[in-house]
Amino acid sequence: AQSVTQLGSHVSVSEGALVLLRCNYSSSVPPYLFWYVQYPNQGLQLLLKYTSAATLVKGINGFEAEFKKSETSFHLTKPSAHMSDAAEYFCAVTLYSSASKIIFGSGTRLSIRP
Amino acid sequence: DAGVTQSPTHLIKTRGQQVTLRCSPKSGHDTVSWYQQALGQGPQFIFQYYEEEERQRGNFPDRFSGHQFPNYSSELNVNALLLGDSALYLCASNAGAEREGFHNEQFFGPGTRLTVL
Numbered sequence: 001a002q003s004v005t006q007l008g009s010h011v012s013v014s015e016g017a018l019v020l021l022r023c024n025y026s027s028s029v030p031p032y033l034f035w036y037v038q039y040p041n042q043g044l045q046l047l048l049k050y051t052s053a054a055t056l057v058k059g060i061n062g063f064e065a066e067f068k069k070s071e072t073s074f075h076l077t078k079p080s081a082h083m084s085d086a087a088e089y090f091c092a093v094t095l096y097s098s099a100s101k102i103i104f105g106s107g108t109r110l111s112i113r114p
Numbered sequence: 115d116a117g118v119t120q121s122p123t124h125l126i127k128t129r130g131q132q133v134t135l136r137c138s139p140k141s142g143h144d145t146v147s148w149y150q151q152a153l154g155q156g157p158q159f160i161f162q163y164y165e166e167e168e169r170q171r172g173n174f175p176d177r178f179s180g181h182q183f184p185n186y187s188s189e190l191n192v193n194a195l196l197l198g199d200s201a202l203y204l205c206a207s208n209a210g211a212e213r214e215g216f217h218n219e220q221f222f223g224p225g226t227r228l229t230v231l
Contacts, residue, residue: 036222042224043118043204043223043225044204049219092156100170101159102147102157103159104156105156107154107155
């Protein structure tokens, strides 16, 4: 069975600082991994996805994530935080494809300090 | 392109009642999935519809049922509402059914906030 674990339900960083949101996965087969962002009172927006191509994946808004099979991790990073990055972030996994049911982590709320 | 739309935006029901939520997929999409997001949690998969049939189902009781129409829009029905059904219900659409290596992204709507009193 597939699952993801997000470490830290709340992360707070200063504007301009590095953003690091942690995600570890569990999968019996090679996984497809995703990061989604959810702004208040909105749906989910795809930030980036790993589908067995390059292990370093670049997404929108300056975010990127690296797939590390040896560590079963898919951490999300951004070199310099912006106030507009404040939101809820979800790591997710699917079994076969992007059209499969998505299994989400519990989420990490990112706060940005001025 | 209107994207995925859902109605209503908010809904208040009482225990034991029935509710119907609606979703119109993004233009060009023929597959609709429904997710339940309880407060402070990640979304959980309810079921997926393709070609007017339920193709995948998550761990939800039979009180949760759905339908897909020929125009690809979809409804989620919940019977005998419980307090625990209070959540944000998200609809997502994509083009094509699940098959290995097929990577058409699921696009999410803004959700319907259901409150059960």
